[in-house]
Amino acid sequence: MQLKTILNRVEPFKSFVYGKVEWVEGTGRPTLEVEVHARKNGRAICSGCGHPRPGYDRLPERRFEFVPLWGITVYFVYALRRVDCRSCGVTVERVPWARGKCHLTISYRWFLARWAKRLPWDEVASIFHTTWRNVFESVKHAVFWGIFHRDLDHIEAIGVDEIQWQRGHHYLTLVYQIEEGMKRLLWVAEDRTEQSLRSFFQFLTAEAQQSIRFVCSDMWQPYLNVVAEQLKEAVHVLDRFHIMKKMNEAIDEVRRSEAARLERDGYEPVLKHSRWCLLKRRENLTAQQTVKLTELLKYNLQSVRSHLQREDFQRFWEYTSPGWAVKFLDEWCVRTMRSKIEPMKAIARSLQEHRDLILNWFRAKGKVSAGSVEGLNNKAKVNIRKSYGFRTYNVIELSLYHTLGKLPEPKFTHEFC
Numbered sequence: 001m002q003l004k005t006i007l008n009r010v011e012p013f014k015s016f017v018y019g020k021v022e023w024v025e026g027t028g029r030p031t032l033e034v035e036v037h038a039r040k041n042g043r044a045i046c047s048g049c050g051h052p053r054p055g056y057d058r059l060p061e062r063r064f065e066f067v068p069l070w071g072i073t074v075y076f077v078y079a080l081r082r083v084d085c086r087s088c089g090v091t092v093e094r095v096p097w098a099r100g101k102c103h104l105t106i107s108y109r110w111f112l113a114r115w116a117k118r119l120p121w122d123e124v125a126s127i128f129h130t131t132w133r134n135v136f137e138s139v140k141h142a143v144f145w146g147i148f149h150r151d152l153d154h155i156e157a158i159g160v161d162e163i164q165w166q167r168g169h170h171y172l173t174l175v176y177q178i179e180e181g182m183k184r185l186l187w188v189a190e191d192r193t194e195q196s197l198r199s200f201f202q203f204l205t206a207e208a209q210q211s212i213r214f215v216c217s218d219m220w221q222p223y224l225n226v227v228a229e230q231l232k233e234a235v236h237v238l239d240r241f242h243i244m245k246k247m248n249e250a251i252d253e254v255r256r257s258e259a260a261r262l263e264r265d266g267y268e269p270v271l272k273h274s275r276w277c278l279l280k281r282r283e284n285l286t287a288q289q290t291v292k293l294t295e296l297l298k299y300n301l302q303s304v305r306s307h308l309q310r311e312d313f314q315r316f317w318e319y320t321s322p323g324w325a326v327k328f329l330d331e332w333c334v335r336t337m338r339s340k341i342e343p344m345k346a347i348a349r350s351l352q353e354h355r356d357l358i359l360n361w362f363r364a365k366g367k368v369s370a371g372s373v374e375g376l377n378n379k380a381k382v383n384i385r386k387s388y389g390f391r392t393y394n395v396i397e398l399s400l401y402h403t404l405g406k407l408p409e410p411k412f413t414h415e416f417c
């Protein structure tokens with residue numbers, strides 16, 4: 001069987017045929033060049049308007065890199081025609097395997113982009129003997145295509161999340177779709193200001209915006225403001241994941257300042273390495289951590305007491321009736337306000353302040369998929385950690401859309417990977 005037969009099977013073109021296939025010597029890597037010819041009588045297509053137009057002249061031959069075969073680099077070689085178009089003037093023809101000035105074929109770009117979903121980009125570049133830049137451009141192409149072709153109608157529930165992405169206070173605002181059948185990243189914006197979130201609604205059509213009935217977020221004021229302004233009819237839920245996250249941050253703060261104080265006063269550093277015992281739920285502790293927690297419980301420390309308050313609060317989420325839940329919430333807040341533990345008191349105050357939005361959790365039960373903000377948040381964090389080499393916002397944005405956006409892809413004759 002000839003290579004041409006294989007190519008016609010995996011990458012057939014209507015108006016072009018494959019010609020001679022030759023080894024290229026002296027490149028350091030095994031390389032094949034495949035000639036491509038236009039079919040006789042086939043008229044070139046104007047790249048401006050997409051209509052067949054009479055030929056004008058031919059440009060010098062160009063090489064287009066194709067998907068490698070058995071570790072062999074493959075190039076298509078073709079001299080592009082220019083056409084004389086009555087509406088666009090003299091333009092270069094459109095060919096089915098490549099776009100614009102890009103020297104990678106479309107199939108190769110999708111090939112690299114798909115691998116970049118599974119592996120770090122520099123690894124993809126090294127495995128396929130290409131540059132990081134080519135992988136980046138391929139992902140960019142895939143993301144733009146996917147965003148242009150994705151369907152944003154009929155989104156019912158969204159989750160708004162903030163995530164830290166560099167040392168210091170650099171945040172991203174992420175918007176997810178969080179329905180049972182469809183969990184995906186919809187939007188990434190820099191920072192966590194009102195405008196960060198508002199940019200998402202500016203992007204949506206009015207109908208798409210109206211279809212949103214539930215929105216989950218944390219207690220970050222700029223988000224609360226924009227949700228109130230943009231989604232007047234939707235039920236706004238302060239969700240379990242975000243509230244427990246805030247509580248964990250408070251416990252961590254209590255533990256850190258207490259550990260520092262104990263050490264200063266010359267006590268045993270019992271709180272060192274105890275972070276995970278305090279932050280984990282009791283049933284998730286390992287045997288060793290349970291011993292540590294038992295040891296910690298002997299001291300009547302603020303950290304331990306805030307841990308117990310947090311454990312106590314978990315019961316809140318198990319209520320089914322908002323009436324009983326609110327009774328519990330109020331009592332919990334009263335107990336916590338008496339505790340003299342400042343970070344926990346701050347939590348209690350903000351829970352009281354946003355009481356209605358928290359109770360919406362019970363009203364929205366079953367409508368939003370409970371663990372989904374947490375699941376997507378974890379995936380986004382892993383993605384950011386893996387891409388530690390990424391310095392710029394643009395790259396992290398592309399990478400997040402690429403791995404979490406569930407973006408559509410075109411139909412191919414052949415799946416190369």
Ligand SMILES: [Zn+2]
Binds near residue numbers: 049086
């Ligand atoms: Zn034209």
